Amino acid sequence: MSLIMEENAYAKINLYLHVTGKRADGYHLLDSLAVFPEIGDKLTVQAADEDQKTWVALDITGPFSGPLKNEATDNNLIIKAAHRLSTYIGMDLPPVQLHLEKMLPVASGIGGGSADGAAALRLLTRYWNLEIPAAVMTDMALQLGADVPVCMTPVAQRMEGIGEQLSKFPIIPDFGMVLVNHGEAVPTADIFRRRDPVFSDRAVLNGQLDFEKFIQNLLTLSNDLQDAACSLKPEILTVLDAIKVLPFCRFSRMSGSGATCFGIFESKAQAVQAAKLLSERYPSWWIWGGKGQVND
Numbered sequence: 001m002s003l004i005m006e007e008n009a010y011a012k013i014n015l016y017l018h019v020t021g022k023r024a025d026g027y028h029l030l031d032s033l034a035v036f037p038e039i040g041d042k043l044t045v046q047a048a049d050e051d052q053k054t055w056v057a058l059d060i061t062g063p064f065s066g067p068l069k070n071e072a073t074d075n076n077l078i079i080k081a082a083h084r085l086s087t088y089i090g091m092d093l094p095p096v097q098l099h100l101e102k103m104l105p106v107a108s109g110i111g112g113g114s115a116d117g118a119a120a121l122r123l124l125t126r127y128w129n130l131e132i133p134a135a136v137m138t139d140m141a142l143q144l145g146a147d148v149p150v151c152m153t154p155v156a157q158r159m160e161g162i163g164e165q166l167s168k169f170p171i172i173p174d175f176g177m178v179l180v181n182h183g184e185a186v187p188t189a190d191i192f193r194r195r196d197p198v199f200s201d202r203a204v205l206n207g208q209l210d211f212e213k214f215i216q217n218l219l220t221l222s223n224d225l226q227d228a229a230c231s232l233k234p235e236i237l238t239v240l241d242a243i244k245v246l247p248f249c250r251f252s253r254m255s256g257s258g259a260t261c262f263g264i265f266e267s268k269a270q271a272v273q274a275a276k277l278l279s280e281r282y283p284s285w286w287i288w289g290g291k292g293q294v295n296d
Ligand SMILES: C[C@@](CO)(OP(=O)(O)O)[C@H](O)COP(=O)(O)OP(=O)(O)OC[C@H]1O[C@@H](n2ccc(N)nc2=O)[C@H](O)[C@@H]1O
Pocket: 014, 017, 026, 027, 028, 029, 030, 032, 108, 109, 110, 111, 114, 144, 145, 146, 147, 148, 161, 162, 163, 188, 189, 192, 255, 256, 257, 258
């Protein structure tokens, strides 16, 4: 029996997202607070079978495997992560087969691909028993995508720069979250192109807070990509309206470049109940309710 190791790739939710400037290369400077709710993809690794044709093989199952199966496997951030590790080590590493259970909607503003890339870096480093300096790891993560560094450590973090400047930012523990996606992918680059060209200030954050102050603080902040996403996909407004009226919902907003929106609740139980109610009203939407932060 070959050893099987696994890693969770949690969804990344931007509680607010201010676009504060633009770099010379066209990438936008951000100020955002990312949290990681208790829902994600699952990645496993084991030794390759003798008849495996490639050095790393990836098979994908799960409710959102469809769009990824239509893309070349080499474009998957998991495969790219494996190649980056092998290039850094500079020698052949034992062949592996990877399996991804894709639970998160693709191109939906919750960083599923980035979380998978980060999970692959963590998992393969462990599986191959590699020693990689933290700074090198962060650099490798950033090479995979702007959102990959924050996904390396799924705890509340403030993201600045394009996502490479990270600071842990403890916020209230134990809140509930509902996530809702109406089913259409939103390409990140399009939303940055369509955004209001005015830049926002850096957010003023209150630090460790109680629930009421946490909500009041979020209300003073914004997601600067939300209007652009809503103008491209007006269904996002329907989603936000549906979240807002859920019992005990205290706050709603879009995450990242969309289209997934979230609601915040004081408890996990309220979020689970609200998600159940919403699923009955909108059976075709992807809806999840649970704990707002996996690593409280
Ligand atoms: C907007 C955010 C907020 O967390 O989340 P998502 O909506 O993707 O979840 C991220 O910054 C997304 O990061 P990520 O998804 O890794 O973006 P990348 O693949 O690196 O970039 C896709 C494209 O979006 C644009 N882009 C991305 C990030 C950024 N800070 N400025 C940009 O202008 C660029 O045109 C880039 O080519």
